[in-house]
Amino acid sequence: xxxxxxxxxxxxxxxxxxxxxxxxxxxxxxxxxxxxxxxxxxxxxxxxxxxxxxxxxxxxxxxxxxxxxxxxxxxxxxxxxxxxxxxxxxxxxxxxxxxxxxxxxxxxxxxxxxxxxxxxxxxxxxxxxxxxxxxxxxxxxxxxxxxxxxxxxxxxxxxxxxxxxxxxxxxxxxxxxxxxxxxxxxxxxxxxxxxxxxxxxxxxxxxxxxxxxxxxxxxxx
Numbered sequence: 001x002x003x004x005x006x007x008x009x010x011x012x013x014x015x016x017x018x019x020x021x022x023x024x025x026x027x028x029x030x031x032x033x034x035x036x037x038x039x040x041x042x043x044x045x046x047x048x049x050x051x052x053x054x055x056x057x058x059x060x061x062x063x064x065x066x067x068x069x070x071x072x073x074x075x076x077x078x079x080x081x082x083x084x085x086x087x088x089x090x091x092x093x094x095x096x097x098x099x100x101x102x103x104x105x106x107x108x109x110x111x112x113x114x115x116x117x118x119x120x121x122x123x124x125x126x127x128x129x130x131x132x133x134x135x136x137x138x139x140x141x142x143x144x145x146x147x148x149x150x151x152x153x154x155x156x157x158x159x160x161x162x163x164x165x166x167x168x169x170x171x172x173x174x175x176x177x178x179x180x181x182x183x184x185x186x187x188x189x190x191x192x193x194x195x196x197x198x199x200x201x202x203x204x205x206x207x208x209x210x211x212x213x214x215x216x217x218x219x220x221x
Contacts, residue, residue, distance in 0.1 A: 023118065027067055031115035034127040035063035038108055041131045045138045047100065055101065059108045066112025074117065148173070149186040149198070150211045157206025158182065164201055181208065 042056050107130060114123035149170070153161050165186070174185035201210040 024071060026120065027071055027115050027118065028064060030120040030123060031063045031067035031112055032060070034111040034115065034123050035060035035108055037127050037131055038063070038104060038111065041134060042104055045135060047138065059104055062105060063108040063111040063115070066109050067116040068112075070113050070116025145189065145214060147188050147190060148213045149188055150183065150209070150213070151186075151201055152181060152183045152208045152210075153204070154181050154206040154208070157204050160204045161201065161207065164197065164204070168197070 039056055039060050042059060043051070043053075107127075111123055111127060114120075114126065151161060151165075161184075168188065170186040170188045172184065173187050174183075176183040195212060198210050198212050201207055
């Protein structure tokens with residue numbers, strides 16, 4: 001007599017889905033194509049100060065690895081439990097500073113899940129849709145851009161620097177004084193073309209450097 005426990009054991013040990021070489025290759029190929037779309041969008045429209053190519057490569061790897069994991073989990077229940085147990089002991093300690101980077105990571109995870117589940121059209125359509133929305137949002141940024149101005153000068157040039165910066169709207173973010181020189185960091189908003197004052201500052205006698213960097217939103221004092 002077949003009991004409920006026998007039925008449950010049989011269904012538990014049997015494979016949940018039929019995994020073929022063709023379906024595996026198609027899923028990984030779809031994950032790779034979608035991951036490369038994310039790669040291209042991140043590389044071309046990155047808004048931070050320093051572009052990290054290793055992180056961009058990680059985005060493609062995340063889509064492929066997630067797709068591989070979903071394929072394994074969906075094909076066998078026993079392997080899925082082993083995968084969950086193995087991942088539970090992994091600790092991720094790398095800090096992601098830019099909130100947009102977190103969004104890109106979730107994007108590639110979603111790509112891997114949908115491709116691993118065999119939803120290739122949905123994955124490709126969703127990837128293209130998100131890419132278009134992200135590009136539109138980046139292109140539609142209007143108004144003045146935020147910048148960080150870092151000026152390093154000797155004490156003898158302090159009056160000239162203050163005179164040049166007096167008429168400009170700014171917020172002092174940091175001031176460092178070391179022996180004979182001072183370093184000031186200002187947060188400013190200005191048009192991209194309006195950077196001539198940086199040349200004027202650099203020409204002042206006693207100014208060692210004047211650096212203008214687009215402000216990405218993170219500041220380390």
